[in-house]
Amino acid sequence: MSNRYCVIMAGGIGSRFWPVSRPEKPKQFLNFFGTGVSLLQMTYERFARFFPEKNIFISTNIAYRELVMKQIPGIDASQILCEPRRKNTAPCIAYAVYRIMAMDSDAVIVVSPSDHLILKEDVFRDVLDKGLAFAEKNDALLTLGLKPTRPETGYGYIQIDDYCENGINKVKTFTEKPNRELAEVFVESGEFFWNSGIFIWSGKSITEAMGRYLPDIISRMEAEKGKFATEAEQEFINEIFPTFPNISIDFGLMEKASNVYVLCADLGWADVGSWDSLYEIAPKDHNGNVTQRRSLIYESSDNIVSVPTEKLAVIDGLDGYIIADSKNVLMICRRGDENRIRQIVNDVKDRFDGEYL
């Protein structure tokens, strides 16, 4: 029996993808590329080719339990970890780790977002193998790092000490969302890698690190860990989750711990986290427009157009816009600044009392 486990985090609401991504069906559940499968389904399939299916867990909000069941038909209800509240990645990971450790105290665990694209699956499997082997042998917190291909300002960057042969390096610094100039220096230097948000560690190492850096979150889990993988688990989680701080594993732990390593690889990787990142990876026409099958484009370039499949989009004289038509919202907004979407979503919240979100 394998002691290798995988946790897919699928609880976000994808607000950077509003208005296409909505709380009732966030982006990880959407069929973004016209392939007929969602990002979650692509992610699950990718891991199911590597891990035994019963070793794959999907962590999500209780509201999406049915969506997960529907999209991943083979999955057992016990493999869906349901959070009663959205609390960022640290509480999410803590819960998953305690569940898995309750079943297998020798577990090594890969934790992954549900909304990444990885085009080089063969390389990815080799990387998982190498990372899991390293985590089995070392008290190390490993994150996957990607060689940056452009000065992206929306990602986190990891600086490494000295590049070593096997691709596993000690982390020197983390830098979240640098400005354009800094991002350009990072990419030039060759010392910086994109932080994928995919982690590999042993249950023991991460439990120990959480005990040190995230006591608020794990003190009660540790005290009552006998409840995990029992019928008492969900009620316990429902009780303690609302008390947790809203904190990411990067900020709360990875940037503080001393045994953090990065496994650098070229995976044909992309975060489909925002309109800008989708624009970067999507196929484009010769003027740099990302559109669908049925559109008429005049004197326009570098746009990303997303309208319902039955709809014709006619675009004239636009350069560098996001055009998103979804349900009760039409948004036309300049590309290239994720904060614009955040601002818009906040304004919609303020102005219309949650309607349209």
Add this chain to the structure above:
Amino acid sequence: MSNRYCVIMAGGIGSRFWPVSRPEKPKQFLNFFGTGVSLLQMTYERFARFFPEKNIFISTNIAYRELVMKQIPGIDASQILCEPRRKNTAPCIAYAVYRIMAMDSDAVIVVSPSDHLILKEDVFRDVLDKGLAFAEKNDALLTLGLKPTRPETGYGYIQIDDYCENGINKVKTFTEKPNRELAEVFVESGEFFWNSGIFIWSGKSITEAMGRYLPDIISRMEAEKGKFATEAEQEFINEIFPTFPNISIDFGLMEKASNVYVLCADLGWADVGSWDSLYEIAPKDHNGNVTQRRSLIYESSDNIVSVPTEKLAVIDGLDGYIIADSKNVLMICRRGDENRIRQIVNDVKDRFDGEYL
């Protein structure tokens, strides 16, 4: 009994208002200003305050008969003149004139489009009175001319000889859709008026003029005029209409006849013929945007936004665009050139075989 009649032409498909205006419900039937009444209803009410209701005829395509009946509940079926084919204004007017003349050979007739706004109704009624009185006494073809308020390139212009006191002048030239420079000269000169497309004439004068300039259209009407206002009329019209040339009354007759006069007035008039003309007359926010109740506008100016009422429009960084979201089409296109919409509609026709129109 009044021998004053009115014909409202409501057979167009409003393609310059695509995608909001569609063949199954063209712009004259739409509630454009959120007033709850359509342009046709506004036009009918305006004339019904001046003419006896039974003297008002609505000329339309057979396809819109039910729509007219529904929107003008008081109207008798015999007052709706149904064309089996769309053939521009000359055949439309010829049919209406022959129908009215069959009932009243002393008729004086006002012919009007169904998609104009007239804000100064009192002035309009005085103008109708003056124009009808002139047409009763003179063998004259009268068109209403409006003092231009801007160098509009989408309208027809009428040059007058010398401005005379009573406002009725001999026409010197017609100029359709001048370019910007020419339009500016026209407006500066004070000699040019917009051609409203509202005509006033006696049945005798227009019949005589049509006999000279439009023999293709009226020869059979004249030969079999006994059929008008009888049960044989519709069948006769259905038979002859398809044989008619597609020609406007302006091009086919008004620009050729020598007894053409223009009655100049300030009516608070606007042609709601196109997105640009709607933009000109619609209320705007302080940045010149025409939007609906629910929208979020960032750093944008001079746009016209039309989305379904239940939809929120979010617009960022756009200046001078038409944004029209209607049924199965989203169109975003630069304002200020009607030909762009024509081009788009033609391209949609060519590319998608009539779908989306």
